[in-house]
Amino acid sequence: MQRLKLLTGNANPALAAEIAGILGIELCKMTVCRFSDGEIQVKIEESIRGADAFVIQPTSAPVNDHLMELLIILDALKRASAVRTTVVMPYYGYARQDKKVKPREPVTAKLVADLLQVAGANRILTIDLHADQIQAFFDLPVDHLYGGPIIARYLIEHGLADSDLVVVSPDVGGVARARKFAEILKAPIAIITKRRPEPNKSEVMEIIGDVAGRRAIMIDDMIDTAGSIVQGAFALKERGAKEVYACCTHPVLSAGAAERIANSPIKAVVATNTIMVPPERRPPNFTVLSVAPLLASAITRIHTNRSVSELFAEYA
Numbered sequence: 001m002q003r004l005k006l007l008t009g010n011a012n013p014a015l016a017a018e019i020a021g022i023l024g025i026e027l028c029k030m031t032v033c034r035f036s037d038g039e040i041q042v043k044i045e046e047s048i049r050g051a052d053a054f055v056i057q058p059t060s061a062p063v064n065d066h067l068m069e070l071l072i073i074l075d076a077l078k079r080a081s082a083v084r085t086t087v088v089m090p091y092y093g094y095a096r097q098d099k100k101v102k103p104r105e106p107v108t109a110k111l112v113a114d115l116l117q118v119a120g121a122n123r124i125l126t127i128d129l130h131a132d133q134i135q136a137f138f139d140l141p142v143d144h145l146y147g148g149p150i151i152a153r154y155l156i157e158h159g160l161a162d163s164d165l166v167v168v169s170p171d172v173g174g175v176a177r178a179r180k181f182a183e184i185l186k187a188p189i190a191i192i193t194k195r196r197p198e199p200n201k202s203e204v205m206e207i208i209g210d211v212a213g214r215r216a217i218m219i220d221d222m223i224d225t226a227g228s229i230v231q232g233a234f235a236l237k238e239r240g241a242k243e244v245y246a247c248c249t250h251p252v253l254s255a256g257a258a259e260r261i262a263n264s265p266i267k268a269v270v271a272t273n274t275i276m277v278p279p280e281r282r283p284p285n286f287t288v289l290s291v292a293p294l295l296a297s298a299i300t301r302i303h304t305n306r307s308v309s310e311l312f313a314e315y316a
Helices: 013-023 063-079 106-119 132-137 147-159 174-185 227-238 255-260 293-303
Strands: 004-008 030-034 042-043 052-056 083-088 125-126 141-143 165-169 189-198 203-209 215-223 243-251 267-273 286-289
Touching: 004 293, 013 052, 030 063, 042 063, 042 243, 052 063, 052 293, 063 083, 063 106, 083 227, 083 293, 106 132, 125 293, 132 141, 141 293, 147 174, 147 215, 147 243, 147 267, 147 286, 165 174, 174 189, 174 215, 189 227, 215 227, 227 243, 227 255, 227 267
Parallel strands: 004 052, 052 083, 083 125, 125 141, 165 189, 165 215, 215 243, 243 267, 267 286
Antiparallel strands: 030 042, 189 203
């Protein structure tokens, strides 16, 4: 087998270090800094020739900086004669514009896919894409992992899988995700229908399903401004929900999100560490679960040419 090399930019070095520790190897020595005018400078400090390279870099905020870092690292690996380069992108940024809804709109999810391929990516490893069809934007293999089982196991271990539980999808688009999650927890589902008058704003229209007297677990791929999840929490309480919890794979938590959650009926938030969230942006009662063991296992399987889908035989 070719040598396994792990590299990381500045997006989530703690996650990369945890993955390296599980695999029992060191991160590749690399400098990622800036020229005086702000341009990103990358220099790989050890030989990559003939290596099987994995670049761990979610494109989280500041998304443009982290995406550009990733593209430059890919170019460096291509020119350094890596045999194969796999982009380990736990959080795929620019994914929310995955189709044209109105005239003269871009499809940024496809644009990012094109950029990654042109820069030198040979394979993509990601977790909970905003829309499954993004996999088809690539003309190369995409391994799509799921954060739901990690969160579900945590809830079960902490006694949040009783008979009075209901899993809630915060919108119609997330019903498939909520259904899979509910199957693990052996719970019914409810659906919040809403409309979006403009980006990052939503209005709850109706709740489909019985939530009265139940503990409601809202599950989504990401929490950004927290507007939707907070509005959903208020609506669930108005319909008689006993307690409301919020779960997501990607805690984007942009400005003001922590305050909105703190001033809402949400009892606790459970998320994974696909995105590095600084302490000042964390809401109260915020639990972070690690995806490092999952990614380390997937990386090992890719490197040794074994099935990745077996990791989710009962969930996919």
